[in-house]
Amino acid sequence: MTALRSWLSDPNPASRRQARLGQAWLAWQRIRRNRLAMAGLVIVGILLVVAALAPWIAPHDPLTQDLSRRLLPPGTPGNLLGTDDFGRDILSRIIHGARITLYIIALVAVTAPVLGLLIGTVAGYFGGWIDATLMRLTDIFLAFPRLILALALVAVLGPGIENAVLAIALTAWPPYARVARAETLTVRSSDYIAAIRLQGASAPRIIAGHVVPMCLPSVIIRVTLDMAGVILIAAGLGFLGLGVLPPAPEWGLMISTGRKYLFEQWWVATMPGLAIFIVSLGFNLLGDGLRDVLDPRSSSR
Amino acid sequence: MTALPAPPPRSRLLPFLGQIALGIGTLAITLLGLLLITFIIARVVPTDPVLSIVGERATEAQMEAIRVKLGLDLPLWQQFFIYVRDALQGDLGTSIRTGQSVTAEIARYFPATLELATLGTIFGTLVGVPAGVLAATRPGSIADQIVRVVGLMGYSMPVFWLGLIGLLVFYGKLDWVSGPGRLDPTYDMMMQFTLTSYTGMILIDAALNGAWDVFANAISHIILPAGLLGYVSMAYISRMTRSFMMNELGQEYITTARVKGMPEWRVIWVHAMKNVLVPLITVIALSYAYLLEGSVLTETIFAWPGLGSYITDALFAADMPAVLGGTVVVGVVFVTLNMASDILYRLVDPRARA
Amino acid sequence: MSLLEVKNLRVTFDTETGPVQAVRGVSFSLGHERLGIVGESGSGKTMTGRAVLRLIRPPGRVDADVMTFDGQDLLNATEREMRALRGKRIGMVMQDPKYSLNPVMTVGRQLTEGLRLRDKLGRADATAKAIAALDAVQIRDPARVMEAYPHELSGGMGQRVMIAMMLIPEPDLLIADEPTSALDVTVQAEVLSILDGLVRDRGMGLIFISHDLRLVARFCDRVLVMHKGVVVEEVAAANLLEAKHPYTRGLLNCLPRIGGPRGPLPGLDRSGAWATEGAP
Numbered sequence: 001m002t003a004l005r006s007w008l009s010d011p012n013p014a015s016r017r018q019a020r021l022g023q024a025w026l027a028w029q030r031i032r033r034n035r036l037a038m039a040g041l042v043i044v045g046i047l048l049v050v051a052a053l054a055p056w057i058a059p060h061d062p063l064t065q066d067l068s069r070r071l072l073p074p075g076t077p078g079n080l081l082g083t084d085d086f087g088r089d090i091l092s093r094i095i096h097g098a099r100i101t102l103y104i105i106a107l108v109a110v111t112a113p114v115l116g117l118l119i120g121t122v123a124g125y126f127g128g129w130i131d132a133t134l135m136r137l138t139d140i141f142l143a144f145p146r147l148i149l150a151l152a153l154v155a156v157l158g159p160g161i162e163n164a165v166l167a168i169a170l171t172a173w174p175p176y177a178r179v180a181r182a183e184t185l186t187v188r189s190s191d192y193i194a195a196i197r198l199q200g201a202s203a204p205r206i207i208a209g210h211v212v213p214m215c216l217p218s219v220i221i222r223v224t225l226d227m228a229g230v231i232l233i234a235a236g237l238g239f240l241g242l243g244v245l246p247p248a249p250e251w252g253l254m255i256s257t258g259r260k261y262l263f264e265q266w267w268v269a270t271m272p273g274l275a276i277f278i279v280s281l282g283f284n285l286l287g288d289g290l291r292d293v294l295d296p297r298s299s300s301r
Numbered sequence: 302m303t304a305l306p307a308p309p310p311r312s313r314l315l316p317f318l319g320q321i322a323l324g325i326g327t328l329a330i331t332l333l334g335l336l337l338i339t340f341i342i343a344r345v346v347p348t349d350p351v352l353s354i355v356g357e358r359a360t361e362a363q364m365e366a367i368r369v370k371l372g373l374d375l376p377l378w379q380q381f382f383i384y385v386r387d388a389l390q391g392d393l394g395t396s397i398r399t400g401q402s403v404t405a406e407i408a409r410y411f412p413a414t415l416e417l418a419t420l421g422t423i424f425g426t427l428v429g430v431p432a433g434v435l436a437a438t439r440p441g442s443i444a445d446q447i448v449r450v451v452g453l454m455g456y457s458m459p460v461f462w463l464g465l466i467g468l469l470v471f472y473g474k475l476d477w478v479s480g481p482g483r484l485d486p487t488y489d490m491m492m493q494f495t496l497t498s499y500t501g502m503i504l505i506d507a508a509l510n511g512a513w514d515v516f517a518n519a520i521s522h523i524i525l526p527a528g529l530l531g532y533v534s535m536a537y538i539s540r541m542t543r544s545f546m547m548n549e550l551g552q553e554y555i556t557t558a559r560v561k562g563m564p565e566w567r568v569i570w571v572h573a574m575k576n577v578l579v580p581l582i583t584v585i586a587l588s589y590a591y592l593l594e595g596s597v598l599t600e601t602i603f604a605w606p607g608l609g610s611y612i613t614d615a616l617f618a619a620d621m622p623a624v625l626g627g628t629v630v631v632g633v634v635f636v637t638l639n640m641a642s643d644i645l646y647r648l649v650d651p652r653a654r655a
Numbered sequence: 656m657s658l659l660e661v662k663n664l665r666v667t668f669d670t671e672t673g674p675v676q677a678v679r680g681v682s683f684s685l686g687h688e689r690l691g692i693v694g695e696s697g698s699g700k701t702m703t704g705r706a707v708l709r710l711i712r713p714p715g716r717v718d719a720d721v722m723t724f725d726g727q728d729l730l731n732a733t734e735r736e737m738r739a740l741r742g743k744r745i746g747m748v749m750q751d752p753k754y755s756l757n758p759v760m761t762v763g764r765q766l767t768e769g770l771r772l773r774d775k776l777g778r779a780d781a782t783a784k785a786i787a788a789l790d791a792v793q794i795r796d797p798a799r800v801m802e803a804y805p806h807e808l809s810g811g812m813g814q815r816v817m818i819a820m821m822l823i824p825e826p827d828l829l830i831a832d833e834p835t836s837a838l839d840v841t842v843q844a845e846v847l848s849i850l851d852g853l854v855r856d857r858g859m860g861l862i863f864i865s866h867d868l869r870l871v872a873r874f875c876d877r878v879l880v881m882h883k884g885v886v887v888e889e890v891a892a893a894n895l896l897e898a899k900h901p902y903t904r905g906l907l908n909c910l911p912r913i914g915g916p917r918g919p920l921p922g923l924d925r926s927g928a929w930a931t932e933g934a935p
Binding site: 036136137139140141143144145146147148149151152153155156228232235236239240241242252255258259262263266269270273276277280281283284285288 | 327330331334335338339342449450453454456457458459460461462463465466468469473590591593594595597598601612613616617619621624625627628631632635636639
């Protein structure tokens, strides 16, 4: 362990891999010192574990109704967080809901940044009218308020989890395109790109093989920071009844059913909201810490 | 020793006007794009607009007549052209639900949203800017940590849930504020039948009428939703202020001001703040725009008869002209706010004027 | 009686990886004379200048055995007392007017600010004084410059404005931190001669911080050579070119000479014991 540590923190690395791992280790050390970022990491970790093990750790089936046990308060034996209007265990529903949340995040995280990267790198690499057109398109999408555009899209596509993801992804790509274009512009004129071009590499090959990798770090930081926003929009769509359809235990949907009982059975709406809040806070804390560590200009020191 | 030539005479107006012209040009293109997107969305709607007007039992001939009347027999580009022309004349179509002009309906709903978002932005700015400055001047301190965590919590809070919790606590349990709606029913009647409406914003109208009991009641209704939106906007504004202020405080001109013996409050609130203001204007405009959007969910919670309620209600009635009309209006407001912040930015930053 | 007395000055920065000392025990005293401080970047010369004005912000710290200005203890002075000294009795000119002037305030406002706030002068009096100061640094058409924003000025003009701003309260000590390094060579000479004339006429003390050995030799009475936060040699400017210390000699050897050998410039030899002396 100590040998490994000294190998990692060696100021004079012997190989490129040692240097790279050493850098990663240093970044990890800095994140570890940032208590808030660690809290975020722990929350995201718990989300992953809970989602993976949902069927095994949930005390009840999330869909089984028991009308004799409806609207029980938190702390009832067997129903730690109480039950909802159909007598379903809220804790179990939140645990299973983690899977849906994670599913939505994952789908958006693999679609929107890819679309944004594609548009941004192409615009930045080719420049000229292609750049002007694509960036204008980006501006137009940015001019739309995200939630309202997502609403309009879902209204057209119809409710459902895939449509919600599609609507969110279609509204989430423009910032990635901006970031990717900015990075591309700085890379484009560098000598190694010129060298590759002189070797006869085609434009798609240069973009995919040499420009995109340069854009990835900044895009990844943005993705982490954006995840909280995605969770909130997805929950908002669910709350309006435009996302995941009932009886699925989606958190936003659960809040919307709890709304009817707000003043008498407050826990029905409060518990899933807390889940949304904690998870999105986790992503925010983590993303914030990552940015501090990986982008020294914005650090708090 | 030769003296250096004086700087050229500075005409501040001419280039400025040119920039405004350019801004209006981009604005026009963006609006056209906005309309194109809503047009495309409207045309791929699976529900047939003709069917929803005439009903299932209409004859083929009746349907054809309506189709011609709606201009749906024309080629797509002509339909788009008509759509843009109408939109420019302020005609966003007719609501399927109510049969009224979408523009007129939105004009009735919009002031409520504007009132809510404006008050929210004012709250957010009044709290967020000092909080951000406090955090920036004491980095790493307890105050800084609190501002940071409170801000991140605001970022992470689902607005609609926060609204419900706010109602539960402040209305349901503590009874400090009034419940959903803009006014109690009695005052609402007064507002509608005995007072003159100037702006559609109740606070302003009541004040102009001198109806202070209505004003007080309106305050007790708006304070909770506006406070919640203000919290969300405060989260964003305080974070941005902190980061801008930190950046400025590291600049050399700050040292100059200190060397001149300026007191610290002046260094921060005059020297640094004047520079922070430049990017901060954009941030405040952005957060204003986001509040207009965030009001969609807040309004449904607080039964607030604004644009957000209008759009969501239309959504559930499958009233696409109303949904898209509302979307266009919010988009236009977004773009206009962007341009306004751009102009303000140039007014504040002498470097951008040249 | 000396104007400024500094003994064993230390500037420490507490960083994530432990404390770093930027200045490690610098001592000097200054009368109404021109003292040069030379050294490479990172030698602590700028930090020394700023420490005198107590402008080091956290996480930096300043401590010293003695640091007095005109008999007044700078180390234990309150922030209020320091503010009364700054600007009024000690001024500082920084490297690049592009950064050291506030970009969104007119030159006039920056010049008159101190007069109006501290000396409670009326607008007209303050403006008249500011224009006179601009005149003194040989700016033609000062009324127009007063209306200008810093980005509308050339580097040389900006630096003159900066000098005018610092000289308005007629300080006893001026710290010039690389005042000409960001300027074109032709403008450098003009700015230097303005500075020179003003310091001579008004009998101010001057600390001239620079990395340019020849400039310092020509411009100052006495020179401190700094390396890694330590003063390695103190010589009269006239004798600088005959300096004995290996580091100073090394620096001198780096200067290209017309007609000299045109081989690669020698690297600095830092192997001597002096290179680590004073380290904690």
